[in-house]
Structures are given as structure tokens and as C-alpha cells.
Amino acid sequence: MKAPEIAKTAKPGQFLEIKVSETGEPFLRRPISIYNLDGDIVEFIFQVKGKGTKLLSEFEIGSKIDIMGPLGFGTFKVQEYNNVAIIGGGIGTYPLYELTKELKGKTNINVYLGFRDKNLVTCEKEFEKIGLNKLVITTDDGSYKEKGFAIDFMKKDIEEHKVDMIFACGPLPMLKAVRKYAIENNIPCQISLEERMGCGIGACLGCAVKVISGEEPRYGHVCKEGPVFNAQDVEI
Ligand SMILES: Cc1cc2nc3c(=O)[nH]c(=O)nc-3n(C[C@H](O)[C@H](O)[C@H](O)COP(=O)(O)OP(=O)(O)OC[C@H]3O[C@@H](n4cnc5c(N)ncnc54)[C@H](O)[C@@H]3O)c2cc1C
Numbered sequence: 727m728k729a730p731e732i733a734k735t736a737k738p739g740q741f742l743e744i745k746v747s748e749t750g751e752p753f754l755r756r757p758i759s760i761y762n763l764d765g766d767i768v769e770f771i772f773q774v775k776g777k778g779t780k781l782l783s784e785f786e787i788g789s790k791i792d793i794m795g796p797l798g799f800g801t802f803k804v805q806e807y808n809n810v811a812i813i814g815g816g817i818g819t820y821p822l823y824e825l826t827k828e829l830k831g832k833t834n835i836n837v838y839l840g841f842r843d844k845n846l847v848t849c850e851k852e853f854e855k856i857g858l859n860k861l862v863i864t865t866d867d868g869s870y871k872e873k874g875f876a877i878d879f880m881k882k883d884i885e886e887h888k889v890d891m892i893f894a895c896g897p898l899p900m901l902k903a904v905r906k907y908a909i910e911n912n913i914p915c916q917i918s919l920e921e922r923m924g925c926g927i928g929a930c931l932g933c934a935v936k937v938i939s940g941e942e943p944r945y946g947h948v949c950k951e952g953p954v955f956n957a958q959d960v961e962i
């Protein structure tokens with residue numbers, strides 16, 4: 727998509743709210759992460775899940791598309807680190823690409839991407855081209871590359887070489903496991919939550935998450951305060 731205003735200001739971890747049809751049906755926009763920024767071009771990648779993403783997949787090249795964004799105040803923090811681990815699963819792979827590109831040159835990067843099976847593996851070549859310290863691809867059923875869960879490969883490497891940040895985005899069970907591991911091992915960790923969303927701008931409470939960083943727990947909006955949070959600051 728050509729969108730210079732978005733491309734100029736977007737940060738890794740931010741997302742777009744996309745109107746998927748001209749007719750106003752479905753009414754709610756669909757949240758999709760920013761995958762890649764390249765000049766005036768903003769790229770996103772999505773899986774067709776239901777009605778909304780099916781309609782989105784039917785847009786013709788050259789047509790206009792109504793998008794709100796970039797959204798989300800909680801973004802991945804890009805700065806100099808010594809070693810980082812980036813872990814993603816399924817569609818959670820997409821927001822990690824721009825992050826990885828922006829971290830390149832600032833730190834040693836190990837990337838761990840997990841998928842259910844061979845048919846769902848995505849963006850392997852694109853990550854390879856960035857030039858990483860290490861890229862591990864896992865499938866739950868062993869139909870491609872390493873068999874097992876990406877987190878187990880990450881843990882094994884961290885035991886040998888410490889990291890000073892873990893970045894994660896993926897299905898809830900993966901995020902829960904990464905968060906638990908990071909907290910137990912005292913490793914700073916940023917997680918991106920892909921909650922179901924309604925409005926995408928903090929108006930509907932459709933994306934509430936328990937925030938535990940203050941004195942009293944409270945509910946925050948993933949769409950506004952996130953989607954990226956410090957793992958220690960939210961209960962998932
Ligand atoms: C911040 C954010 C970023 C996202 N980035 C991407 C992305 O880069 N690429 C991508 O393919 N998808 C992404 N998603 C998920 C995407 O928004 C949903 O798949 C989409 O809204 C489904 O709409 P639909 O009308 O096609 O399906 P619906 O008819 O609304 O639902 C179809 C099925 O998908 C499930 N579903 C809907 N929303 C979600 C969700 N958020 N997480 C898990 N399951 C869901 C439903 O439970 C149902 O089973 C993101 C979600 C969020 C919140």
C-alpha cells in the first residue's frame with residue numbers, strides 16, 4: 727500500500743485498522759500489523775480467517791483502501807542491546823519483521839519462528855535476508871525444519887548465551903510461556919498482544935488486559951496502551 731504519511735511515522739509493533747468493504751458491512755475495521763516499511767510503501771500480510779479478511783483479500787491492485795493508522799502507543803523499543811532473542815509464532819511473525827530490520831546493526835539477533843506445520847511457515851526467506859546471527863524455524867509436527875516449540879530452542883540458546891531483551895508476538899499459549907520464562911529468569915521482555923479488537927482506538931473496551939505495573943491492578947486497552955507491553959506489566 728502506498729501511504730507516505732503512515733510510512734513516515736510508523737514504529738515497529740504498530741498496527742492498522744482496515745475498512746474491509748465499501749458497503750459498511752462488516753461494520754468493524756480489522757486490525758493488521760505493519761509488516762514492512764519501505765519508502766512510501768507500507769506492507770502488511772494477513773491470513774484469511776473469516777469474512778473480513780476474505781473481503782480484504784479481494785481488493786484489486788490499484789484500488790483505494792480506507793486505513794486508520796499507525797495505531798498503538800505501546801511499540802517495540804528499538805535501541806542498542808548486546809544480544810536479543812526475537813520469538814514469534816503464526817501471524818505473530820509479521821510485526822517482528824520491521825522490528826528485526828530496525829535492530830539490525832545495533833545488536834546480535836537470534837530469531838525463533840514457530841508454526842503448526844509446513845504449510846503455515848511464512849517469511850523465512852525475508853528474515854534470512856536481513857542477516858541474522860541465527861534463524862530457527864520450528865513446526866509442531868516436524869513437517870519442516872526443527873520439530874517442536876520455538877521457545878524450547880530459544881531457552882537452550884539463552885542458557886549458553888545471555889540475552890538482554892526478548893521480543894515476542896504470537897498465539898496466547900506461546901506468549902504466556904515466554905512471559906513466564908522471562909520473569910522467572912529475570913530477562914527483560916516485550917510482548918505484543920493480538921487481542922480481538924473492536925474500535926481499535928480505546929473507545930469500546932473490546933481489548934481489555936489486566937495491567938499490574940502500578941500499585942493497584944487495573945484494566946488497560948491493548949489497542950491504545952499496547953499492543954506491545956513489558957511482559958512484567960500485564961497479566962495474560
Ligand atoms: C494488533 C493486532 C494485529 C494483528 N496483525 C495481524 C497480521 O499482521 N496478520 C494477520 O493475518 N492477522 C493479524 N491479526 C489478526 C486479525 O486481526 C484477525 O485475524 C482478523 O481480524 C479476523 O477477521 P475476520 O473478519 O477475517 O474473521 P472473523 O470472522 O472476525 O473471525 C474468524 C476467526 O478468527 C478468529 N480471530 C479473530 N480475531 C482474532 C485475533 N485477533 N486473534 C486470533 N484469532 C482471531 C475468530 O475467533 C474466528 O475464529 C492482528 C490482530 C490484532 C489485534
Ligand code: FES
Pocket residue numbers: 922923924925926927928929930931932933934947948949950
Ligand atoms: S478495541 Fe475498542 S477499546 Fe480497544
